[in-house]
Amino acid sequence: MEAYFDNSATTRPCEAVRAAVNHGMTEAWYNPSALYKPAMNVQQEMDAARRECLHALHADGRRLIFTSCGTEADNIALLGHLRTVRKPGKVLILNIEHPAVLQCIPEILRLGHKVEEIPVDRNGIADLTALETMMDGSVVQISLMQVNNETGAVQPVRTVAEMRNRLCPEAAIHVDGVQGYLRVPFDFSHSGIQSYAFSGHKIHALKGTGGLICSEKLKLNPVIFGGGQEEGYRSGTENIPGILALGAAVKAYDPESNVNMRRLKLLLLDKLREAVPNLTVNGPDPADEQSAPHILNVTLRPVRSQTMLFALEGDGVFVSAGSACASRKQKISPVLKSMGLSTEEADCALRFSLCPYTTEDEVMWAATCVEKHYNLLKKYVRR
Ligand code: PLP
Numbered sequence: 087m088e089a090y091f092d093n094s095a096t097t098r099p100c101e102a103v104r105a106a107v108n109h110g111m112t113e114a115w116y117n118p119s120a121l122y123k124p125a126m127n128v129q130q131e132m133d134a135a136r137r138e139c140l141h142a143l144h145a146d147g148r149r150l151i152f153t154s155c156g157t158e159a160d161n162i163a164l165l166g167h168l169r170t171v172r173k174p175g176k177v178l179i180l181n182i183e184h185p186a187v188l189q190c191i192p193e194i195l196r197l198g199h200k201v202e203e204i205p206v207d208r209n210g211i212a213d214l215t216a217l218e219t220m221m222d223g224s225v226v227q228i229s230l231m232q233v234n235n236e237t238g239a240v241q242p243v244r245t246v247a248e249m250r251n252r253l254c255p256e257a258a259i260h261v262d263g264v265q266g267y268l269r270v271p272f273d274f275s276h277s278g279i280q281s282y283a284f285s286g287h288k289i290h291a292l293k294g295t296g297g298l299i300c301s302e303k304l305k306l307n308p309v310i311f312g313g314g315q316e317e318g319y320r321s322g323t324e325n326i327p328g329i330l331a332l333g334a335a336v337k338a339y340d341p342e343s344n345v346n347m348r349r350l351k352l353l354l355l356d357k358l359r360e361a362v363p364n365l366t367v368n369g370p371d372p373a374d375e376q377s378a379p380h381i382l383n384v385t386l387r388p389v390r391s392q393t394m395l396f397a398l399e400g401d402g403v404f405v406s407a408g409s410a411c412a413s414r415k416q417k418i419s420p421v422l423k424s425m426g427l428s429t430e431e432a433d434c435a436l437r438f439s440l441c442p443y444t445t446e447d448e449v450m451w452a453a454t455c456v457e458k459h460y461n462l463l464k465k466y467v468r469r
Contacts (some may be wrong), residue, residue, distance in 0.1 A: 088402040089448035093263060094235050094381055094439035095406055099331070100283055100290035106334035107292065110327030112406075118324055119315065128326055134335025139297055142336045143267070143282065145274035151319045152329050156264040157186035159298035162309050162320065163260040163281040164190045165197075167227060168401030170305040174198040175226035178217070178257075180241065182206050182421045186283075187229050199226065209370045210425045212237035212246065221253035228259045232266030232282075235423045236437055237369030238381025241271055247278030258304055264296075268339050269347075271379050280304040286328060290441070291335035295328035310397045341388055343442030346420050348372075348379035350442055350449050355382060362386050368422055368435055379441045385427070387434045388467040389460055390417030394436060397459040403452045406437045 090098070099107075116125040136150050153159045164187065168177065178195050179187060191201050202220050205213045212230060214412035228250060230241050238462055243261055250257050258280040266272060267284035274282055283306055286295030300306065312321030355372055359365050368383040370376035386394060391407035398405055422432035438452070 087447070087451050089404070089452045091403065091405045091438040091440065091444075091448075091452060093441040093444075094288045094437065096293065097290045097441050098443070099292060100335060100338055100443075102334040103291050103331040106330040107327040108194075110330045114326055114330060118326065119313070131333075132324060132329050134186070135329050135336075138333040138336045140286075140299060140386070142339070143263075143272055143274045143284075144200060144276070145282075145299050147315070149300045149302060149319075150276065151300070151316045152297045152324060152332075153298055153320055154294055154325070156262070156283050156288070156296045158309075158320075159283030159285070159296045160184075160186040160260070160262050162298050162306065163191060163283055163300070164229060165193055165229065166306040166309050166319070167281070167304060168197050168199060169256055170224045171199070173226075174200070175204060176200045176220075176224045177227045177229070178202050178204055178220055178225055178230060179229045180204045180206070180212055181424050182233050182234055182236075183229060184235055184262060184264065186264075188400055204230070206239075206424055208426050209376070210237045210248060210368070210421065211370065211376060212241055214242065215287070216244065217246065217250060218253070221249060221257075223254060223256070225250075225254035226255040227270045228257055229262070230259065231262040231264075232272060233263075233270055233378045234369070234421060235379070235381075236263045236419060237383045238372075238378035238439075239369050239444070240266070240376050240378055243272075243277060243279060251278065264307065265381070266378065268336065268407040269344060269380055270342070271341075274299060274383060275466055286332050286335065289335050289339065291331045292328045295325060295332055295426070297332070314374035340442065344379045347440045347444065350444055350446060351379060351382050351438075353446065354438060354440075354449045354453060355384070357450065358384060358456055360388075361453060361457030366431070368425065368427065369429075380439075382438045383422075383435055384438075385431045385434045385459060386436060386456070387430065390433050390467075391436050393463055396457060397463065398452070398455055401451075401455040403455050405452075406439070407435065413468075
């Protein structure tokens with residue numbers, strides 16, 4: 087049996103997506119900028135996909151720039167906006183952001199701005215007391231992810247937006263929603279934020295697709311220059327099969343499946359606790375709303391995560407040690423370190439990430455395999 091628990095790294099394209107891609111390649115393959123009828127039809131289909139993606143975030147009527155991935159959307163939001171800010175200021179970035187955000191820091195510094203990192207507490211949630219002391223009139227932008235990709239910690243975006251209104255009203259807020267889009271309810275129109283990035287391959291659409299949702303007032307310079315597609319914000323002939331797939335994935339997504347995902351995540355945790363009594367959870371209480379319904383990060387001391395991961399692979403159970411979506415570098419997770427975990431705790435941490443297609447059988451199988459390997463491997467750990 088195969089049990090895939092690495093949906094935060096990527097998801098399997100769903101049936102509706104496969105159909106949309108096929109349609110995009112066989113019928114809707116015209117260039118949407120052309121002036122003849124079939125091309126205009128493609129333009130209309132693209133607009134329908136755009137509306138679908140916006141509607142899912144309660145962002146109807148806002149600007150959506152289709153991009154080549156979540157990383158590009160984050161880069162446009164941060165660098166594209168900061169290039170419009172003439173007076174150098176302060177940029178506040180959560181210290182557990184994905185590299186798609188953190189790796190923009192050298193470029194932000196080159197633009198003349200200062201960067202300060204917002205610390206997190208033991209659960210991986212932004213430390214609002216520390217953030218309050220960092221907020222002043224010199225802040226030009228704040229970057230706060232919606233859901234952390236390693237622990238599933240849901241960040242207090244609304245509260246941060248309220249603090250921004252009070253302490254640094256000119257600052258734009260960017261939210262990396264790559265792990266939260268569709269999985270955790272978010273109302274863009276009432277959130278107070280200015281931009282939100284998402285990615286296709288985390289929601290059963292295609293790799294190499296994504297988008298940036300922005301408020302009309304957000305000033306943005308393009309990062310890619312060319313033919314002026316996407317209102318000039320992102321030139322390049324549009325990836326029609328990818329965009330249609332995004333629309334199809336969003337349309338096919340049943341928000342009710344989030345309830346079932348959490349149920350299965352809690353079942354998995356129960357079973358893992360039975361198998362490994364000293365298990366600890368990394369992140370907020372998995373039953374709480376501060377924890378996303380699909381990500382569970384646990385430490386199974388004394389077995390190192392790499393060893394467990396390879397043992398589980400032998401049984402067809404795929405998990406990740408920390409975050410696999412950035413690279414294959416094997417180092418202690420900076421996210422878990424920032425939360426104050428010891429090297430040993432972080433070194434024994436495994437991430438299980440579910441999707442709406444995860445089944446109870448897969449959960450039971452994964453737990454059975456963890457128990458089997460844990461009981462064997464714990465005996466061979468060097469102290
Ligand atoms: N942001 C977060 C939180 C992620 O988890 C990822 C990828 O895993 C990204 C950004 C990058 O998205 P993409 O792979 O579409 O570039």
